Amino acid sequence: MKALAIAQVNITRVVRDRLGLFFIVLLPFIIVLVMGAAFGGSFNPQLGVIEASGGALGEDLLDNLEKSEVDLVVFGGEAALIDGVSRNRVDAGLVVPAEYSEAIARGESVALRYYAPPNTFGGTLKESVDAAIAIQSASIRAARFAVSEGIGDLGSNLAMVESMREMVPGVRVEVVTAGESVFPEGFNPIDHSAQGMLVLFVFLTSLTAADKLILSRTLGVSRRMLSTPTRASTVLVGEALGRFAIAFFQGLLILVGTAYGFNIGWGNIWLAVLLVTMFALVGTGAAMLSGSLFRTAEQAGSIGVFAGLIFAAIGGAMVPFEIFPATMQTISKGTPHYWALRGFKDLIYREGGIGSISLEMSVLLGFAALMLATAVYRFRRVLTE
Secondary structure, eight states, X not given: OHHHHHHHHHHHHHHTOHHHHIIIIIHHHHHHHHHHHHHOSOSXXXXXXXXXXXXXXXXXXXXXXXXXXXXXXXXXXXXXXXXXXXXTSSSEEEEOOTTHHHHHHXXXXXXXXXXXXXXXXXXXXXXXXXXXXXXXXXXXXXXXXXXXXXXXXXXXXXXXXXXXXXXXXOOOOOOOOOSXXXXXXXXXXXXXXXXXXXXXXXXXXXXXXXXXXXXXXXXTHHHHHHTSSOOHHHHHHHHHHHHHHHHHHHHHHHHHHHXXXXXXXXXXHHHHHHHHHXXXXXXXXXXXXXXXXXXXXHHHHHHXXXXXXXXXXXXXXXXXXXXXXXXXXXXXXXXXXXXXXXHHHHHHHSOOOTTTTHHHHHHHHHHXXXXXXXXXXXXXXXXXX
């Protein structure tokens, strides 16, 4: 019970620190949101179009664009479409006139209006629009030629051209991947940013929270507890429980928050929680070890931030470790971040079970046990001297 009381006191101190709560609760989601805005959503170009315009041939043109992996975003009118392009809600806009089908049936030329900001992806997207128009134009020319030869009307000839299109030999382009991809199948940079933020902040928050442990020690709070009928092991367990609760809460908050708020997949959610638990133990060990090694809270705060960022970078939390050189990947394995991220990737991209992440959990547990054992040894010496 005394250990739980000590843990409760530590948690209360953290909760009352508004700046600390910002780093624990809000900052990880802000960074994931920024990453989502920069890289999230569809990776296909987005083309704004006007709702219900162009008739049957207009719909056929838009269908051809969708087949070329262009995402269509429908606007209510041309003014709304232009506003959407100017505000970068879409990469470009295409206006198919309402009389498009009728004008073509009369043998007239029709002007399509294309809007794109300068120096953006809209210039490249125009090539897809030009290709779709060229495909439809070829069919229209063939149908008109048949009409000029006295064969049927434009509508029936267009239908015949479409039915015969597959029968006409053409150039086939097949895209294949040479070698092996460095990333797992289905890799998504937004998923990785959420995984990276989880391990980065759990470890970083744990290291920076060590300053309160040092304050308790330097102010004599820990020694006064030992002057009561409280053993050193009880004090250490209470301190460790408080730090574990904070680390686990933050990891669980990021996990659940990104899953439901940003629709980020984590594979088997219960196994993901188990990995979070293992990494929270690692964070607890890092906090206790930092609190036992440094003499002042300022040292723990400044060096803790630096060490947390370095470990995160080396471990692949900021940039996927798959793109590291071979030597750097070997070094990366010396960080707990690497093993946590590898475990998450097994769950997410390979639909792994408990057996597939057993090695990762064992390594994380080993990191935690080593740091906690060292911290306990150091603290016993400091508190009982």
